[in-house]
Amino acid sequence: MKSLILKSSTFSLLLLLLLSCKNEPKATSIETNNKANGNIKYARGFDIQHFENYTKLIIKAPYQNADKSFEFKLTKAKSSGNLNSIQTPINSIVVTSTTHIPMLELLQVEDKLVGYPNTNYISSKKTRKLISKGFIKELGHEQSMNTELLLDLNPDLVVGFSLNSNNKLFSTIEKFGIPVILNGDWLEETPLGRAEWIKVFGVLFGKEKEADSIFNKIEYDYLKVKAIALKSLNKPTVISGGLFKDIWNLPAGESFEATFLSDANTNYLWKNSRGKGSLSLNIENVFEKGQEADLWISPSFYKTLDQLKKANDIYPQFKAFKNKNIFTFVNKQGEEGGIIYFELAPARPDLVLKDLIKIAHPELLKEYEFTFFERLN
Known part of the structure; x- marks a missing residue:
């Protein structure tokens, strides 16, 4: 499983x-x-x-x-x-x-x-x-x-x-x-x-x-930590998702995932796109727009940078890959392999938002420990 x-x-x-x-x-x-x-x-x-x-x-x-x-x-x-x-x-x-x-x-x-x-x-x-x-x-x-x-x-x-x-x-x-x-x-x-x-x-x-x-x-x-995030003058650019059968799936601009990224005071590069689900794009479009993005959130189901590198030659060309600023939730699992994020995140959006703020603005939540995400190594 x-x-x-x-x-x-x-x-x-x-x-x-x-x-x-x-x-x-x-x-x-x-x-x-x-x-x-x-x-x-x-x-x-x-x-x-x-x-x-x-x-x-x-x-x-x-x-x-x-x-x-x-x-x-x-x-x-x-x-x-x-x-x-x-x-x-x-x-x-x-x-x-x-x-x-x-x-x-x-x-x-x-x-x-x-x-x-x-x-x-x-x-x-x-x-x-x-x-x-x-x-x-x-x-x-x-x-x-x-x-x-x-x-x-x-x-x-x-x-x-x-x-x-x-x-x-x-x-x-x-x-x-x-x-x-x-x-x-x-x-x-x-x-x-x-x-x-x-x-x-x-x-x-x-x-x-x-x-x-x-x-x-x-x-x-949730609202308290959202207000804390707004104190930061820095607004890092973000890409999300990854390839699945040659199609890059990422959150549309009106999706709840995009809401998380907005509330974390980040500049999600597809924030102005229409739709409440996901966007299906080709890799050339994503690379052209997102190659200089500061952060990469949820790069599909890859567990390590090496796995990501071997999956496609274009991945290592992203700035976020070069700077090791890629974060994933797939490495935190239950004893039977279930991904904790899928189970707990819908009930605890406050913890998801804290994770994203910790990623984007680590200086604002110095004592907070990640619940779902971790840096891809």
């Missing part, structure tokens, strides 16, 4: 995680009188509304280009069998992406996780201990989950991902009478928007206040 992870592109790995995902619950129309305003600041993909006897969780962006939202009635009363009515707090859960693990741990409900597809992907030491003790069952591959074992576990809820509305796996799970909620945090366009999805888990586990408090602290730290 380690070999698979290290050889895949970032997009490919994330796509693999997403394919572990799930189907959509049925869209409902729940009474909306006496709606209380939600406290969602950045996330666009969900909302939480409070009523006298229940709470409504609305998933507005469960997958790309979704044309409808999905509503769930959360109540302390026992569920009537309607998959859109969930008794809370839930006591057991199955999730399908490692990005959910840190949110469970932050809320201290990781012990409620009873199953996971392909547990080798999980890097967290705390959750790995639960796996080794048999408390979290291996549910097989994401695309062909062991539904028989899942039925035996009978979790209160499955939280999954899906690329579209057609997911047979999650339809099958729902036929067993197990509710499924699609988590669309990966579609959020800002770092804090992704992190705010902890509030979804908070309301499900009856820990809404705790989730709000945790997110507020992450938000505070």
Whole structure:
């Protein structure tokens, strides 16, 4: 598995995680009188509304280009069998992406996780201990989950991902009478928007206040360190990404990665490009524009400068290569080879931003130690 992870592109790995995902619950129309305003600041993909006897969780962006939202009635009363009515707090859960693990741990409900597809992907030491003790069952591959074992576990809820509305796996799970909620945090366009999805888990586990408090602290730290970065008069130029099958993939100017680089007070050379995903460029265009860039962030999955040098003759011609100012997150892995960045970064954008500021402006965070990144040697 380690070999698979290290050889895949970032997009490919994330796509693999997403394919572990799930189907959509049925869209409902729940009474909306006496709606209380939600406290969602950045996330666009969900909302939480409070009523006298229940709470409504609305998933507005469960997958790309979704044309409808999905509503769930959360109540302390026992569920009537309607998959859109969930008794809370839930006591057991199955999730399908490692990005959910840190949110469970932050809320201290990781012990409620009873199953996971392909547990080798999980890097967290705390959750790995639960796996080794048999408390979290291996549910097989994401695309062909062991539904028989899942039925035996009978979790209160499955939280999954899906690329579209057609997911047979999650339809099958729902036929067993197990509710499924699609988590669309990966579609959020800002770092804090992704992190705010902890509030979804908070309301499900009856820990809404705790989730709000945790997110507020992450938000505070993020904005605080962003303000520190703006004190620097130096604004180093940055390139990102690397070649995959002769195409250089790098973040578009409106992507959440570009937001990170902007908030770290750097001059990302493609900051004015349009798009919220990635750009696919030929190497000549990247070299022409980026050969004199001060920093190179995330050069694909290369672990050493020597690997990078052998991969393409043009790489050593970049100024950042010559000055050894290339930084990667792929070298920090869990015991089974999972890359920690992919698991923890969506929940902790404050730590990602601190890493990037440490790279771009090391004088501003002298005592801070990298969480994800390190210099490529």
